[in-house]
Amino acid sequence: MSATPTPADAVVYLPSEDFVKNAHVSGMAAYQALCQEAETDYQAYWGRLAKELITWKTPFTQVLDDSQAPFFKWFADGTLNASYNCLDRNIERGLGDKTALIFEADGGEVTKTSYRDLLAKTCQIANGLKSIGIGKGDRVIIYISMSIDGVAAMQACARIGAIHSVVFGGFSAQSVRDRVQDTGAKAIITADQQVRGGKHLPLKAIVDEALTLGGCESVQHVLVVKRTGAELPMTAGRDLWMSDVIANQPTVCEPEWVEAEHPLFLLYTSGSTGKPKGVQHSTGGYLLHAALTTKWTFDLKADDVFWCTADIGWVTGHSYITYGPLSLGGTEIVFEGVPTYPDAGRFWKMIQDHKVSIFYTAPTAIRSLIKAAEANAAVHPKSYDLSSLRLLGSVGEPINPAAWEWYYREVGGNRCPIVDTFWQTETGGHMITPLPGVTPMVPGSCTLPFPGIQAAIVDETGKDVPNGQGGILVVKKPWPSMIRTIWGDPDRFVKSYYPADFQGKYYLAGDGAIRDEKTGYFTITGRIDDVLNVSGHRMGTMEIESALVSCTELVAEAAVVGRPDDTTGEAICAFVVLKRSRPEGDEAKAIAKQLRDHVAKEIGPIAKPKDIRFGENLPKTRSGKIMRRLLRSLAKGEAITQDTSTLENPAILTQLDQTY
Numbered sequence: 186m187s188a189t190p191t192p193a194d195a196v197v198y199l200p201s202e203d204f205v206k207n208a209h210v211s212g213m214a215a216y217q218a219l220c221q222e223a224e225t226d227y228q229a230y231w232g233r234l235a236k237e238l239i240t241w242k243t244p245f246t247q248v249l250d251d252s253q254a255p256f257f258k259w260f261a262d263g264t265l266n267a268s269y270n271c272l273d274r275n276i277e278r279g280l281g282d283k284t285a286l287i288f289e290a291d292g293g294e295v296t297k298t299s300y301r302d303l304l305a306k307t308c309q310i311a312n313g314l315k316s317i318g319i320g321k322g323d324r325v326i327i328y329i330s331m332s333i334d335g336v337a338a339m340q341a342c343a344r345i346g347a348i349h350s351v352v353f354g355g356f357s358a359q360s361v362r363d364r365v366q367d368t369g370a371k372a373i374i375t376a377d378q379q380v381r382g383g384k385h386l387p388l389k390a391i392v393d394e395a396l397t398l399g400g401c402e403s404v405q406h407v408l409v410v411k412r413t414g415a416e417l418p419m420t421a422g423r424d425l426w427m428s429d430v431i432a433n434q435p436t437v438c439e440p441e442w443v444e445a446e447h448p449l450f451l452l453y454t455s456g457s458t459g460k461p462k463g464v465q466h467s468t469g470g471y472l473l474h475a476a477l478t479t480k481w482t483f484d485l486k487a488d489d490v491f492w493c494t495a496d497i498g499w500v501t502g503h504s505y506i507t508y509g510p511l512s513l514g515g516t517e518i519v520f521e522g523v524p525t526y527p528d529a530g531r532f533w534k535m536i537q538d539h540k541v542s543i544f545y546t547a548p549t550a551i552r553s554l555i556k557a558a559e560a561n562a563a564v565h566p567k568s569y570d571l572s573s574l575r576l577l578g579s580v581g582e583p584i585n586p587a588a589w590e591w592y593y594r595e596v597g598g599n600r601c602p603i604v605d606t607f608w609q610t611e612t613g614g615h616m617i618t619p620l621p622g623v624t625p626m627v628p629g630s631c632t633l634p635f636p637g638i639q640a641a642i643v644d645e646t647g648k649d650v651p652n653g654q655g656g657i658l659v660v661k662k663p664w665p666s667m668i669r670t671i672w673g674d675p676d677r678f679v680k681s682y683y684p685a686d687f688q689g690k691y692y693l694a695g696d697g698a699i700r701d702e703k704t705g706y707f708t709i710t711g712r713i714d715d716v717l718n719v720s721g722h723r724m725g726t727m728e729i730e731s732a733l734v735s736c737t738e739l740v741a742e743a744a745v746v747g748r749p750d751d752t753t754g755e756a757i758c759a760f761v762v763l764k765r766s767r768p769e770g771d772e773a774k775a776i777a778k779q780l781r782d783h784v785a786k787e788i789g790p791i792a793k794p795k796d797i798r799f800g801e802n803l804p805k806t807r808s809g810k811i812m813r814r815l816l817r818s819l820a821k822g823e824a825i826t827q828d829t830s831t832l833e834n835p836a837i838l839t840q841l842d843q844t845y
C-alpha cells in the first residue's frame with residue numbers, strides 16, 4: 186500500500202457546484218456556521234438538533250447532565266421510542282407505502298418491504314417477544330445474517346425497550362457464549378442457517394453449541410427464523426420457530442416510551458485486553474447522531490437509494506442500516522451475500538439494478554475489487570451503468586490514496602464526492618468526515634470534525650500538539666451518541682476512555698492522528714493500543730493470543746502483532762512457541778493449520794492469523810518482557826534496527842523468519 190501523503194502535498198478534489206447547491210449542508214460557510222453555533226452554545230446546538238430530528242413523547246428539559254462525568258447523560262428527562270421514530274413516524278408523514286428495505290438475497294432474489302410492512306412485522310415480533318416474557322431492560326442476543334428479519338428483530342427489541350446485542354454471524358460458539366454470559370440475555374434470535382457465497386452455513390447449530398458451553402442459564406428461549414428450511418433439532422420448551430411465535434400476533438404494538446438514557450443496545454468490540462467489551466449505547470443521543478450524520482454526511486434525500494454494505498453485526502450496520510436511514514424515511518438496500526459471489530461484479534451489478542445513489546463500503550472491499558477488476562474486465566465497474574450514484578463513502582480503516590482515487594474515478598465517474606468517515610463502535614456515528622457539499626477532499630484524509638465534535642490531537646500529558654505534528658486523538662467535549670459505559674464494568678469504561686493521563690477530561694479514541702499544517706485536516710495514523718484492524722474488523726492482539734494459548738495441548742506461548750497488508754489493511758501475524766520442539770516443513774504447515782482452526786473455533790474465522798511463525802522461544806528482554814516492536818519488524822520483513830543488545834536469546838530471530 187502506498188504511504189498516505191500529508192494533505193499539504195496532496196491533490197484536492199472539490200464537490201461539483203450542483204452538489205454543493207443541493208446539499209443539506211451547503212458550502213463551507215454553512216459548515217462553519219454550524220461549528221460556530223456549537224462553539225457559542227454547545228447545549229443549545231445539540232438541543233436544537235434533538236428537537237428537529239427526533240420525535241419525543243415527553244420533551245426533555247435539560248440537554249446535558251455532566252454531574253457524574255464521564256458518565257454523561259443527554260436529554261435525560263425526555264422519553265421516546267427508537268422504533269416509533271424509524272417506522273410509525275414515517276407512516277404518519279405519508280410514507281407508509283414507500284419502500285424502506287430492498288432485500289437482495291445471496292442468490293439474487295429481491296424482496297421489497299414498505300414502511301407499513303416493516304412496522305407490521307416489527308410489531309408482530311415485538312408482541313411475540315412480549316408473549317415469551319421479554320420486556321423493558323431485558324437483553325436479547327441477535328445472531329442472524331443480513332435479512333429483513335434481522336433489521337425487524339432489532340427494531341422489535343427497541344419497540345419494547347429490550348436491549349439488543351447483535352453478534353456477527355461469523356463469530357464462533359465460544360464468542361456467542363461469552364456474549365450471552367456477559368449480557369445475561371433472556372432470549373436469542375437466530376436463523377436455521379445463513380447463506381453466503383452460495384453456501385449454507387450454520388447459525389442455530391452454533392447457538393446450540395454455545396448453550397452447551399456453560400454460563401448461559403439466563404437464556405429461556407431461542408427463536409429461530411426459517412431461512413433455508415434445514416432440518417434442525419429443536420429443544421422442547423426452549424426453542425421456538427419465529428413463525429409460530431408471531432403467527433397470531435397483532436400487527437400493532439404500542440411502543441414502550443423509554444427515557445433517553447435507556448440502553449438501546451450493547452455491541453461487543455475488542456480492546457487491549459483479552460475480553461471484548463460490551464459498548465453500551467443510549468436511545469436518545471444515539472438515535473440523534475445516527476439520524477443527523479445520515480442527513481449531513483450522506484446528504485440523504487427522499488428519492489435516494491442508500492446502500493451501506495456493512496453487516497448488522499457491526500456498529501456501521503446499526504447506525505447506517507437499522508437506525509439512521511430509517512429514522513429519516515430513506516430507502517435502503519439490505520444485502521445478504523458477499524461482494525465476490527457469483528463474481529466480483531456483484532456490487533456494481535446491484536448498484537446498476539437498484540439504481541443506488543449513495544454507496545458506503547470499506548476500503549478492504551474496494552481494494553479486493555480493484556484486484557479483481559484489473560484481472561477481469563467483465564467485473565470492472567466500467568462494464569456496468571453506475572450513473573445513478575451521486576455520493577460514495579468509506580469506513581472502518583484508513584483508505585490509501587490509490588484506492589481512494591480508483592473509487593472516485595472508476596466507481597464514482599469523477600463526479601461523486603467521497604466521504605471518508607472516521608468513527609468507532611464507541612462513538613455511535615461519524616466523528617471526523619468530509620461533508621459532501623462542503624469539504625474539499627484529500628485522498629487518505631478524513632478531513633474535518635463533524636459540526637459539534639471537538640476532536641483534537643494532544644501529547645501524552647493532554648497538551649495540544651501543533652498542526653503537522655502527530656499525536657493522540659481525543660475528543661474534548663462529550664457528544665450525544667457517545668458510549669455510556671462498558672456493560673457491567675464501569676471502571677473499565679473510565680480507564681479505557683477517560684484515563685487519568687488527561688485528568689479524566691478527554692475521550693481517548695485509541696488512534697493516533699496528525700493534522701495538516703495548512704488545512705488542519707486530520708489523517709488517522711492507526712491504533713496506538715493493541716488493537717488490530719483487519720479488513721475493517723477490529724480485533725485485540727491479546728484476544729488472539731488467549732485463543733492460541735487456549736490450545737493447551739500444543740501451545741506454550743504466543744505473541745500476536747499486526748503487519749501491513751495490501752488488501753486487508755492489516756494482517757495478523759502470530760509468533761508461537763510450542764510445548765514440543767519447533768516444527769519445520771510440512772509438519773509446521775499442518776500445525777499452523779490446526780492453530781488457525783483453533784482460533785476460528787475460539788473467536789471466528791476473521792481472527793485466523795495469516796502468518797504463523799514458530800520459535801523455540803520469543804525474543805525477550807533479560808527481564809522476560811516480549812519485545813513486541815521487534816516482532817512487528819520481523820512480521821513486516823524489515824531490517825532489524827532496534828537495539829537487540831538486551832535480547833536474552835538473539836539466536837531465535839533467525840528461527841522466526843519462516844512463515845507458515
Ligand code: PRX
Pocket residue numbers: 454500501579580581582583584605606607608609610611631694695696709711712718721722723
Ligand atoms: O482505527 C480506527 C478505524 O477503526 C477503528 C474503529 O473500529 P470499530 O469500532 O470496529 O468501528 C469501525 C466502523 C466505524 C478506529 O479506532 N477506523 C474507522 N474508520 C476509519 C478508521 N481509520 C481510518 N479512517 C477511517 N475512516
